[in-house]
Amino acid sequence: MVHEAVAATHAVVTLDVGLPGIVWPWFVTMNMWAKSIGTGVIFMLFYLQKRHGDDPAVATLRFPVAVISIVFISIFLLFTLADLHQPFRMWHIFFYPHWTSPITIGAIMASAFMGLITILAFFSFIKKDDEAYDKLLLWTMILAIPVTLYTAALLSMCTARELWQMPTETVQMMLAALLSGAATIILYDAVTGSKMKEESIRSMAIILGLAAFASFTMYMAEMIFGPMKAEEVAAVLEFVKGHGEYATMFWIGQVFAYIVPMALVLLSIVNRSNNLLKLAALSAVVGLWVVKHVWLIIPQLLPMS
Amino acid sequence: MKLGFLVDLHLCMGCKGCQIACKVENEVPLSTWRLRVKYVDVGTFPETKRTFTPLRCNHCENAPCERICPVSALHYIENGIVNIDKERCIGCAGCVMACPYGAIYIDPETQTADKCTYCAHRIASSMMPACVVACPVEANIFGDIEDPTSNISKYIMQHNGDVQVRKPEKGTNPHHYYVGGGNVTLNPLASFRVEGHQLFNKLTTKMPVGGHH
Numbered sequence A: 001m002v003h004e005a006v007a008a009t010h011a012v013v014t015l016d017v018g019l020p021g022i023v024w025p026w027f028v029t030m031n032m033w034a035k036s037i038g039t040g041v042i043f044m045l046f047y048l049q050k051r052h053g054d055d056p057a058v059a060t061l062r063f064p065v066a067v068i069s070i071v072f073i074s075i076f077l078l079f080t081l082a083d084l085h086q087p088f089r090m091w092h093i094f095f096y097p098h099w100t101s102p103i104t105i106g107a108i109m110a111s112a113f114m115g116l117i118t119i120l121a122f123f124s125f126i127k128k129d130d131e132a133y134d135k136l137l138l139w140t141m142i143l144a145i146p147v148t149l150y151t152a153a154l155l156s157m158c159t160a161r162e163l164w165q166m167p168t169e170t171v172q173m174m175l176a177a178l179l180s181g182a183a184t185i186i187l188y189d190a191v192t193g194s195k196m197k198e199e200s201i202r203s204m205a206i207i208l209g210l211a212a213f214a215s216f217t218m219y220m221a222e223m224i225f226g227p228m229k230a231e232e233v234a235a236v237l238e239f240v241k242g243h244g245e246y247a248t249m250f251w252i253g254q255v256f257a258y259i260v261p262m263a264l265v266l267l268s269i270v271n272r273s274n275n276l277l278k279l280a281a282l283s284a285v286v287g288l289w290v291v292k293h294v295w296l297i298i299p300q301l302l303p304m305s
Numbered sequence B: 001m002k003l004g005f006l007v008d009l010h011l012c013m014g015c016k017g018c019q020i021a022c023k024v025e026n027e028v029p030l031s032t033w034r035l036r037v038k039y040v041d042v043g044t045f046p047e048t049k050r051t052f053t054p055l056r057c058n059h060c061e062n063a064p065c066e067r068i069c070p071v072s073a074l075h076y077i078e079n080g081i082v083n084i085d086k087e088r089c090i091g092c093a094g095c096v097m098a099c100p101y102g103a104i105y106i107d108p109e110t111q112t113a114d115k116c117t118y119c120a121h122r123i124a125s126s127m128m129p130a131c132v133v134a135c136p137v138e139a140n141i142f143g144d145i146e147d148p149t150s151n152i153s154k155y156i157m158q159h160n161g162d163v164q165v166r167k168p169e170k171g172t173n174p175h176h177y178y179v180g181g182g183n184v185t186l187n188p189l190a191s192f193r194v195e196g197h198q199l200f201n202k203l204t205t206k207m208p209v210g211g212h213h
């Protein structure tokens, strides 16, 4: 589209100032990636308890899931803070909150979420009160939904970054949480001696495979149909098409996050192979970072003025 | 009262007087700009033309930057100016991402967001913005767009049909107008940017953001 515009007008910027480079760098990728895992494992534990409560290995997941969630939400918060140019003014968010900003809402919800998962860890490790844990898990799972989704609201409020649309980003955020949550549970089970029952692990495999499929389909749909919708989308997608600056990285992400996991999940179910599933899970977790990163960076490469 | 700006691109001759006046008045640090004049060359030799477009914050009525700011560092003042409180800003750069016009930057000295304020401090003392005063051809017209007798309102009425804003489709409702604008001057995607090479310098297009990262 850009090239057509140039051909039509033969217009060239001959004098201007330097435009800002990448404003939200890989710190923000880390933020989104870690948050997906931190909330994703909570979704998975809730699901496993409802669906496979009879699996003794599921009962042992309470404390580990709380810890995994604490670790990844801490990474998310740390990188959020590190990305601020004035990190010591973080407290302003709580003392001068602006309620139309998803950053304000997100910071408050993420802090509350951190509190809840810390209490979950307390219930499971110190108090050893499974009943209280399970009751609180419901509320934690409910809060995990907006915590997962608020970044989509933030991205969609970036008015000229047409690639980031609501509700597409909302769905992608949720799928990322399901994909990475299922993958993390599979990996945790693998490193702790594969104790989960076959049905439980198969449920995780199906969630992983379906989330990968749905996400991949949406990215491909955006690739094909997005350029027809807006000039900016067409220009942004040039960076991941053909010889675009981020084309290789984009496809590495798609292959690792979605294509490989989809194929391996299928093969693992057919062959009843746990090893293939472990590989699928690892591939998904690594690939998701790359996918998120490319999608974060490319709209920032476009001149806004 | 709602203050607005209008630039008559027929008059602008690209002297960059406004750009420099703004830089001096607001002590804008090196490598950052509140206001800049972009040159775009159009056509194929010998049928060529050079266009000049002063670009600054549009003080949008429905400003995405104000909406996204988590601490209300960006806020409206009564006269319609979208102002910034640098003491409150946490430097999240949400506004830089949200502004559809690339009008905000991270000040490398204060590590906070900054942008054109229509010289709110001068207006408070009944003075015109520095860029308006500096323009030798009076291409910058500034005033109350709610007052039908103001220069800007009259100019808008006289040039009815040739008054445009940047990216109207974004729904931001800018309070900054252009007379004589077109796709090339107002749409950044309509022109090609040659990386690292410009008329009088060898500037890399992408600059570091606030000296951070």
Ligand code: SF4
Pocket: B056, B057, B058, B059, B060, B063, B064, B065, B066, B082, B098, B099, B100, B101, B102, B103, B104, B115, B172
């Ligand atoms: S032009 Fe950009 S910085 Fe200025 S008010 Fe509009 S959105 Fe905000």
Ligand code: SF4
Pocket: B068, B069, B070, B071, B072, B073, B074, B084, B088, B089, B090, B091, B092, B093, B094, B095, B096, B112, B113
């Ligand atoms: S960088 Fe400052 S002014 Fe911009 S949104 Fe963040 S806190 Fe608000």
